[in-house]
Amino acid sequence: MNRRAPHAETPGRNAPGRFRGPFTRWPRGADAVLAVAIFLPTMLLEGGPGDTMVVRPVSEILHPAVLLFLVAGAALYRRRSRPVAVLWVTLAAWAGTLGSSHSALGGMVIVALYSVGRHSDDNRWGPLGIVAAIASLTIDGLLLSLPWSDIVFGALVMSGAWYLGRRLRLRAGRAARRLRDQAAEARRIVTEERTHIARELHDVVAHRVSMMTVQAGAARMVAAEDPQGALEAMAAVEEAGRQALDELRHLLGVLRPDSERDGLGPQPGLADLPRLVAEVREAGIDVSVTNGIRDPLPARVDLSAYRIVQEALTNVLKHSGPRTHAHVHLRDERDGLTIEVLDDGRGAALQAAPVAHKGPPGHGIVGMRERAHLLGGSLDAEPRPGGGFRLTAHLPVKGETT
Structure with a gap:
């Protein structure tokens, strides 16, 4: 994991300001x-x-x-x-x-x-x-x-x-x-991260389709005796279908190589953030959270937001040392969700390391940025002037209309 990892698409360009005779x-x-x-x-x-x-x-x-x-x-x-x-x-x-x-x-x-x-x-x-x-x-x-x-x-x-x-x-x-080699490594990281994202999004879409199947079956069973209940069930089917289509749009174009499925359980979201924070605190990092999210998030955004926070806190845990304070700030904005993770640790350039928490392994800035880009968002990371590090991600919430 490298906090100063370059964009995957520009590994071979000259660094800005480099002297060229x-x-x-x-x-x-x-x-x-x-x-x-x-x-x-x-x-x-x-x-x-x-x-x-x-x-x-x-x-x-x-x-x-x-x-x-x-x-x-x-x-x-x-x-x-x-x-x-x-x-x-x-x-x-x-x-x-x-x-x-x-x-x-x-x-x-x-x-x-x-x-x-x-x-x-x-x-x-x-x-x-x-x-x-x-x-x-x-x-x-x-x-x-x-x-x-x-x-x-x-x-x-x-x-x-x-x-x-x-x-x-x-x-x-x-x-x-x-x-x-750096360009090849960046491409490998992006491909692997897209594989994990594809697997997770596939599970989200499968969950929506399963809900539609259950609701449609219930509507069929009660249609003759309870027309109003059948209408409500079909309305739920319509809403689940819209959400599934919205998730599927983001799944298309993400290549998923044939591999063994290793994550058949429900995917985590921001509702699991307290458990994640507790694990990080047990490891010696003082974490505080400001959660300004008021409305429910689409499943793909909820999952990606959790993974980004998880990767950012893992970064702090592995590289900023004990007795470091980290603050996670989640806030709603008019056009999406903003995630800001601050720490007061050393904030030095780091080498790649596996993630300590359960779930798919992360790849630092490259992996988090790829998650944000696949949702149409952005992610920036930079050292703080007074020490430590700041990571800011913006994830659009509104999906395309059907």
Whole structure:
């Protein structure tokens, strides 16, 4: 049971307010900017005295090697969709400049190696690309008489770029699997909860039909001797039929897999609330109830209201600790019944646990919200500013007319 369980239909969406950088928000545009941002310095700048960078002479900028820069830079635009091909294009372009003053494609190779680690599912190409890149770096360093420390440092940077991309890809994969698992679990909970609701509603409808059968039989037996009694019995049959049809409308569309029936007895309602409260009090929770319900409730609403209160109090019992005070407030409103359950416990994020009370097992917020939604209502749950938790459910009472 998780008091902060998300809606079942939105498990995979990004959390509100989560930061999304330009490479996530506008991937194509960001890659184009990245390619230009790497190409321009590669074309315009070269190494100067004392590890400085100076602007290339115009004659150097117009050198044919700049075409290789352009090809490698353009390839970076496809670094997400074709990361392996981009790596080999940049390596080939770099190979054509090794040992010359235009051997400046190491930065593009680093970006390509990162892209292979980040966006390629084939792990074979990353190590091969690192070997090829380090070999090119070593050849370039020997031809230009670079210090071995520079070559080793460059090799570490290239290896680190690929490793960083791979780690980010693995982490993203785990996050995606976690979201899929959460979505599957939410769907499983909804399906199981609908099974329980279908079973309970089926029993309610069966009860109404049984009443109709008894009343109709009584009317038939007394029709000749007591016409007025027969009329009253048939009026009761009509009312029970209307109620049964109203309940049946909410049963349609709820899938009920074939399974063993384990709840053939009468279903509980708010009339059983004192017994439930007594059980919770015996477990160490101080519970108070304000019952503002004046009119009888339809059977489906009465049952769902009881289950929601039961699940909410079980939540308090299991997760808020002893000596916690909980208050259940039931009130009639013009368009339905409102249930509010408050507690002053810790109200922390919780893990799933089975319900302690007798009856079908609950699934926290997901299950209670599913009950409310099937009746056309709503359910909200949130921590209270001063500590504890608040659960508010609204259940429509009026059914559709026949």
